[in-house]
Amino acid sequence: MADTPKKLDTPTDLETNAVRSVAEALNASLADSYAVYLKTKNFHWHVSGPHFRDYHLLLDDQATQILGTTDAIAERVRKTGGTTLRSIGHIGRLQRVEDNDADFVSAKDMLLELHKDNLKLVEGFREVKELAEDAGDNATSGVVDEWTDLAEERAWFLFETSRGA
Structure with a gap:
């Protein structure tokens, strides 16, 4: 019975410690994305x-785009044999992006803060890329480029839009 897989084990040819590092970085980026x-x-x-x-339309479009990446990030964790986020509390424990619960934030400050937050996503995705390449995880290394590009584009739009705010 020692060879019986655990219920959530996903077979992978990647080395266990490398997979764990990539999964941890992906989960942190997933928490930040949420x-x-x-x-x-x-x-x-x-x-x-x-x-x-x-601004209302820009932010809605960007939120939709961000939400669209979350499933792909979580599924990448599972494909490599890891487990992913399970709750809002789990997100809160892993996120590196600060919440904003202020009663009022000016439009310009909103744009600038989200610009900074999207750059934080880029930073996390670059960490994932480096760990994936070190692990020989070509699929994660490749797909994270798209997530990075999307976050860079959002940051660019937010920066340019904030100039006229």
Whole structure:
């Protein structure tokens, strides 16, 4: 019975310690993605001012894009034999992006804060990339490039938009 796999074991040819490191980095990036998603939706719901419609739509589009990456990140963890986030509390323990519970945030401050947060996502994705390459995990190394590019694009749009806020 010693060869009986655990219920969530996923076979992989990657070395166990390397997989664990990649999964931990992916889970931290996943937690950050959820934190940035919720903050983006928060700001989408609470933005005000003369550019309301433009900012409201921009933030909704960006939130949708961020949420779209979360499943791919979590599934990458599982494909490599790891387990992923299970709760809001788990997200809170792993996230590196700070929440914003302020009653009011100016539109410009929203844009600048989300710019910084998306760059934090980029930083985390670059860490994932490095660990994946060290582990010989070509699939993770390849797919993380797309997530990095999307976060860089969001940061760019937020930066450029904040100039006129």
